[in-house]
Amino acid sequence: MPIVVNLDMMMLKRKMSSGELAEIIGLSQANLSILKTGKAKAIRFSTLEAICKALECQPGDILEYKE
Amino acid sequence: MWTEKRSLVLSKCCVVAFMIMLAVAAVLAPRAFRAWVVYMPEQRMVYFRATVYIGLVPAVSLLLLLYGLLHRIGVGEVFVSKNTDCLRYISWCCFAGAAVSMASAFYWFPWCAIGVAAAFMGLIVRVIKNVVAKAVSLQEEADYTI
Numbered sequence: 001m002p003i004v005v006n007l008d009m010m011m012l013k014r015k016m017s018s019g020e021l022a023e024i025i026g027l028s029q030a031n032l033s034i035l036k037t038g039k040a041k042a043i044r045f046s047t048l049e050a051i052c053k054a055l056e057c058q059p060g061d062i063l064e065y066k067e
Numbered sequence: 068m069w070t071e072k073r074s075l076v077l078s079k080c081c082v083v084a085f086m087i088m089l090a091v092a093a094v095l096a097p098r099a100f101r102a103w104v105v106y107m108p109e110q111r112m113v114y115f116r117a118t119v120y121i122g123l124v125p126a127v128s129l130l131l132l133l134y135g136l137l138h139r140i141g142v143g144e145v146f147v148s149k150n151t152d153c154l155r156y157i158s159w160c161c162f163a164g165a166a167v168s169m170a171s172a173f174y175w176f177p178w179c180a181i182g183v184a185a186a187f188m189g190l191i192v193r194v195i196k197n198v199v200a201k202a203v204s205l206q207e208e209a210d211y212t213i
Contacts, residue, residue, distance in 0.1 A: 031213050041211040 004064045007036050010055050025050035068095035075141050082134045089130065093123055111174055117173040118178065122164055129160035146199065146206040161189030 011021060022032045027047065033049075034040050046061055055062075092099075096119045100112060136153045144150070168182030 009170045027213065034211060039211060040213045041208050043213050047213050 002066050004066050005035060005038050005040070005062060006015055006064055007051070007062055010061055014055050014057075016055065018066055021051070024054040072141075075137055079134065079137050079141075082130055082137065086127070086130050088121065089126055092119070097119075110131065114171065114174045118167060122167045125160040125163035125167070127159055129164075132157050146202045148200075148203055150201055151196055151200045154192055154199055158189045158192040158196060161185050161192060165189060 011018070018029060018032055018036070022029050025032075025047065027035075027050075035043065043063075045064075047056060048062070052059060071127065097112075097116055100115050132153050136150060136157075139145075139147070139150060139153075162185070165182045165185035168178045168185060172179040
């Protein structure tokens with residue numbers, strides 16, 4: 001899929017662990033891992049909003065289109 | 068009160084009952100034919116036995132696949148690719164049974180009706196398989212929507 005999830009990079013910038021982020025946004029570690037590894041087929045606006053709020057970033061910082 | 072679980076148990080019981088009937092039919096087939104059709108030439112009797120014993124292979128496979136399918140549904144694995152494959156194999160079993168019946172119509176025409184019925188059943192199962200395959204892809208998409 002040409003959409004790349006740069007969640008790892010953003011978490012590193014904010015110095016936030018997976019467990020911490022999962023707890024803040026109310027997602028299970030397993031689902032967060034699916035998102036991080038690029039296995040996810042879709043992302044809900046509510047999840048994206050929660051991630052952006054927790055990491056203080058824009059959706060474009062997390063999602064990237066690569067050919 | 069009738070529940071989904073009871074319905075599954077009943078379906079499983081029916082499959083087991085069919086398996087037992089099939090086993091009994093396999094054992095008693097030669098004698099039953101002799102008692103059933105009085106004026107049957109020996110040559111035709113051989114054909115009848117051949118049809119029954121060759122037909123047993125897809126019939127037993129179908130019942131085993133059906134039992135496996137019901138078991139998976141029972142444990143909550145409904146829209147999984149295993150079930151799609153299972154339904155595909157079941158449809159092939161129906162078509163195999165239809166082919167055996169059609170081939171047997173040369174010595175006893177009524178086999179043709181059984182063949183058409185089996186082929187029609189195979190077609191229905193194939194359509195259901197396509198529906199389940201679509202449901203599996205929708206389920207996967209839902210599972211991977213975060």
